[in-house]
Amino acid sequence: MTNKLQRIGIMGGTFDPIHFGHLVTAEAVRDQFNLDKVIFVPSGNPPHKVKRNITDKKIRYLMTILATVTNPYFEVSAIEIDREGYTYTIDTLKEFKNIYGEETQIFFITGADAILEILTWKNAEELLKMCNFVAATRPGYAGDSISEKIEYIKRIYDKEIFQVTVPSLAISSTDIRNRVFEGRPIKYLLPESVERYIEKAGLYKRG
Ligand code: ATP
Ligand code: MG
Numbered sequence: 001m002t003n004k005l006q007r008i009g010i011m012g013g014t015f016d017p018i019h020f021g022h023l024v025t026a027e028a029v030r031d032q033f034n035l036d037k038v039i040f041v042p043s044g045n046p047p048h049k050v051k052r053n054i055t056d057k058k059i060r061y062l063m064t065i066l067a068t069v070t071n072p073y074f075e076v077s078a079i080e081i082d083r084e085g086y087t088y089t090i091d092t093l094k095e096f097k098n099i100y101g102e103e104t105q106i107f108f109i110t111g112a113d114a115i116l117e118i119l120t121w122k123n124a125e126e127l128l129k130m131c132n133f134v135a136a137t138r139p140g141y142a143g144d145s146i147s148e149k150i151e152y153i154k155r156i157y158d159k160e161i162f163q164v165t166v167p168s169l170a171i172s173s174t175d176i177r178n179r180v181f182e183g184r185p186i187k188y189l190l191p192e193s194v195e196r197y198i199e200k201a202g203l204y205k206r207g
Contacts, residue, residue, distance in 0.1 A: 009038035180204035
């Protein structure tokens with residue numbers, strides 16, 4: 001055993017389905033922040049996404065596994081899908097701290113849109129103290145409002161939010177679901193294994 005402090009990235013998401021925007025972001029942050037690994041955490045029942053029918057969590061978990069097999073630094077955790085009721089990031093982070101130890105440095109990776117909402121998350125202040133946040137640029141989300149939010153968090157909570165620029169990928173799960181629904185191609189937007197699985201399971205189809 002070495003005593004080297006572990007640096008772990010956590011990439012939370014609905015992943016309905018997972019796509020290259022998620023994967024390229026996780027890999028860029030892993031590289032720039034020298035992380036030992038990135039753990040993808042598919043959400044269970046997220047309190048903020050009750051509007052639409054979300055694909056069964058076991059299926060989203062499976063697609064996340066399929067998408068990450070080719071990267072030795074990527075892992076998938078069932079921590080949230082195994083939990084009953086609504087799932088909150090604060091509980092997940094506490095569980096990871098228990099598993100990996102209090103000293104382990106955790107980097108929570110989000111797209112820029114998630115940073116805009118972060119203060120509305122459960123126990124936001126405690127959350128900010130517990131880990132580092134890395135906000136990745138995401139096409140379509142104005143840089144100004146994000147920088148303002150980051151400055152505000154710095155001022156009020158004395159907490160730095162790291163910003164990274166990843167190769168711009170205007171890919172979203174919403175767009176992929178719409179494409180399948182309308183019978184348009186999704187090729188090159190997500191790993192082929194996930195594309196095949198969506199086809200096989202008949203996900204997102206009309207009717
Ligand atoms: P949906 O359209 O259903 O909301 P999504 O594409 O936003 O799906 P989520 O599962 O909601 O995917 O996102 C999980 C995390 O990944 C969030 O922090 C989100 O900001 C980030 N993310 C998603 N797509 C990208 C992208 N293209 N570039 C950078 N970050 C992204
Ligand atoms: Mg989203």
